[in-house]
Amino acid sequence: xxxxxxxxxxxxxxxxxxxxxxxxxxxxxxxxxxxxxxxxxxxxxxxxxxxxxxxxxxxxxxxxxxxxxxxxxxxxxxxxxxxxxxxxxxxxxxxxxxxxxxxxxxxxxxxxxxxxxxxxxxxxxxxxxxxxxxxxxxxxxxxxxxxxxxxxxxxxxxxxxxxxxxxxxxxxxxxxxxxxxxxxxxxxxxxxxxxxxxxxxxxxxxxxxxxxxxxxxxxxxxxxxxxxxxxxxxxxxxxxxxxxxxxxxxxxxxxxxxxxxxxxxxxxxxxxxxxxxxxxxxxxxxxxxxxxxxxxxxxxxxxxxxxxx
Numbered sequence: 001x002x003x004x005x006x007x008x009x010x011x012x013x014x015x016x017x018x019x020x021x022x023x024x025x026x027x028x029x030x031x032x033x034x035x036x037x038x039x040x041x042x043x044x045x046x047x048x049x050x051x052x053x054x055x056x057x058x059x060x061x062x063x064x065x066x067x068x069x070x071x072x073x074x075x076x077x078x079x080x081x082x083x084x085x086x087x088x089x090x091x092x093x094x095x096x097x098x099x100x101x102x103x104x105x106x107x108x109x110x111x112x113x114x115x116x117x118x119x120x121x122x123x124x125x126x127x128x129x130x131x132x133x134x135x136x137x138x139x140x141x142x143x144x145x146x147x148x149x150x151x152x153x154x155x156x157x158x159x160x161x162x163x164x165x166x167x168x169x170x171x172x173x174x175x176x177x178x179x180x181x182x183x184x185x186x187x188x189x190x191x192x193x194x195x196x197x198x199x200x201x202x203x204x205x206x207x208x209x210x211x212x213x214x215x216x217x218x219x220x221x222x223x224x225x226x227x228x229x230x231x232x233x234x235x236x237x238x239x240x241x242x243x244x245x246x247x248x249x250x251x252x253x254x255x256x257x258x259x260x261x262x263x264x265x266x267x268x269x270x271x272x273x274x275x276x277x278x279x280x281x282x283x284x285x286x287x288x289x290x291x292x293x294x295x296x297x298x299x300x301x302x303x304x305x306x307x308x309x
Contacts, residue, residue, distance in 0.1 A: 007233070007263040008159075012151075015158050016275035020065060023282050027066045030289070038289035039068040040124070040282075041090045043101045045083065045109070046076030051102045054278075058100070061278050067285065070096055076106045083109060084117055091119040097289040098124030098144070100281065103176075121292060124284045126180065135183045143291070144284045149181035151276030152213055152234045153188070159265060161211070161232050164189040169209035171195045171202075171222070171253065177215040177236050185211070202226075214253035224258025233259055233266040236273050 031037045040062050044055045055071075062069045070093070072086050083105075090099045099122045105111050115127045123131055124144050131142040156163055168190040172178035178194065185192050195205055196216075206212060206226040212233045214222050219239035227233060237253030252269035260266055267273055 007260045007266040009260075010155050010159050010232075010234070010265050010267045010272060012155060012267055012272040012275045015155060016279040018158070019154070019276070019279040019283065020061065023279070023286055024065050026286060030293075031066065034293065036289070036293060037066055037068050038282075038285045039070060039093075039095045039097045040285045041070035041072065041093075041096045041099045041122075043072045043074070043083075043086060043090075043099070045074055045078060045102070045105055048104075051104075055102055058278055058281065061282060062285075065282055067282070068095060078109075080109045080113065083114055087114060087117045091117075091122060096122065097292055098122050098285040100124050121295075122288060124281060124288060126284075127175065132175070132180070135180060135187075144288065145184065146176060146180040147280040147284060148177050148215075148236060148273060148277045149184055150284075151273055151280045152177075152181050152236065153184050154280065155234060155267060155273065155276060156211065156232065159232075161265065163211065165191070166210040167191050167193070167208055168211040168213065169193045169195060169206050170213045170215070171206070172215035172217070172236075174215065177213075181213050181215070185213075212254075216253050218253055219251050220253070220255040222254040222259065224255060224262050227259050227262045229262055230264035231262075233263045234273060235267050235269050238269060238274060 027037060042055050042058055044051060059069055059071060090096050099118050101114055103111065105114060116129065118128060120128055120130055121143055126142055126144040126146040131144060134140040134142040135145060163185060168185045170178050170182045170192060173194055173196045182192050182194050193205060195202055199205060203226040206222065207228050209228060210231055212231060213236065215236035217237060219241050233254055235252035235254045239251050240248045241251050243249040250270050256268065
């Protein structure tokens with residue numbers, strides 16, 4: 001059999017650093033021209049360790065990029081009404097450009113009601129049903145698209161991987177990753193197949209793919225012999241498993257050591273999709289800020305012209 005070289009490693013850390021540098025340069029330009037900086041509000045309910053870690057990372061990157069952070073950390077016992085009030089206050093705060101409510105929420109709070117309450121223009125995660133609808137419709141543009149799916153596309157683009165005309169297989173149909181990433185790939189003219197827990201003969205479906213996006217949350221499910229030689233593998237999974245030494249380690253949904261021998265390009269876990277999610281969150285926030293600034297300029301110029309007549 002012909003000897004396949006090891007896959008090219010798609011370095012999410014390095015690509016995210018490039019993205020952050022681009023954002024920082026733009027923030028510096030904006031703040032020196034009109035004194036305004038992007039404002040990101042992160043709402044953390046309770047103290048789940050994984051959520052708290054994410055929020056800490058988001059805060060750190062926001063500070064590094066010169067954003068203004070609005071942090072709401074509240075007890076898990078908060079009522080739905082109180083949380084809705086926090087969202088409403090952030091909607092009404094002119095310094096806040098984007099609002100992120102860290103999921104999952106405690107079981108006594110209806111996630112849908114909270115996410116629907118975030119104003120469309122500040123919906124940095126792209127989870128508002130209108131934004132999801134715009135993403136699904138041709139010729140419509142969402143105000144923001146979910147950060148992890150956008151991060152996956154960015155990794156493909158910045159690694160020079162062709163999407164148009166290629167067969168893409170998405171594993172997982174969650175609102176957060178699977179559905180939006182499938183829409184984005186479709187928008188980029190890929191032929192998209194969505195797989196999930198009920199898919200029959202999953203390995204043979206995956207073997208057809210030029211691009212595999214694994215987002216099932218099943219540790220190391222995807223084996224090397226599922227991968228078409230030369231395919232690109234984007235592994236969204238972040239699973240904590242026993243490392244055999246009494247501790248834990250993070251692994252993806254793909255068995256990396258096998259897949260790296262077959263794929264043409266692959267993201268590692270950690271250091272692949274993860275860093276991109278936060279970088280895209282920041283870019284989405286910057287875009288919200290630019291859009292809101294432009295809208296403010298338009299409304300002030302129209303009101304001043306009417307008052308002079």
